[in-house]
Amino acid sequence: MARRSKAREVALQMLFQKDFNPDADAYQLRQMIGEQIDDADLAAFCWSLVAGVLERLPELDARISAAAENWSLDRMAPTDRNALRIGAYEMLCAGTPPRVVIDEAIELARKFGTAQSPQFVNGILDRLMPEKPTSSAEESL
Helix, strand or coil: CCHHHHHHHHHHHHHHHHHHCCCCCHHHHHHHHHHHCCCHHHHHHHHHHHHHHHHCHHHHHHHHHHHCCCCCHHHCCHHHHHHHHHHHHHHHHHCCCHHHHHHHHHHHHHHHCCCCHHHHHHHHHHHHCCCCCCCHHHHCC
């Protein structure tokens, strides 16, 4: 497994934990990350995902809700919801290439979600993907 994939898995687990235990504070989450990841750089990357999602949660949830036609966040499986949050954060705020984000989020959904989770996560993140600017040559086509 790729190093960053492992960090994303742990980040998903921490966000899942935060969903079910809203009183878990940053110190506790960082401690749990440290227990699962012994590489300092990888743990820092994992923490940047968790902290970034939590800092921008209202904005990310609003974007996901708008892209998820006929699905409220409350109706989504917690694993799908948090895979989407990580993906949205990386794509919209962290500058990770959209195709990498989508591939990684699909793998999280495949590993932790249901049989329908990969397709669900893919569809929503695809709608969140920033549009590529078109060149004047493409515009004339």
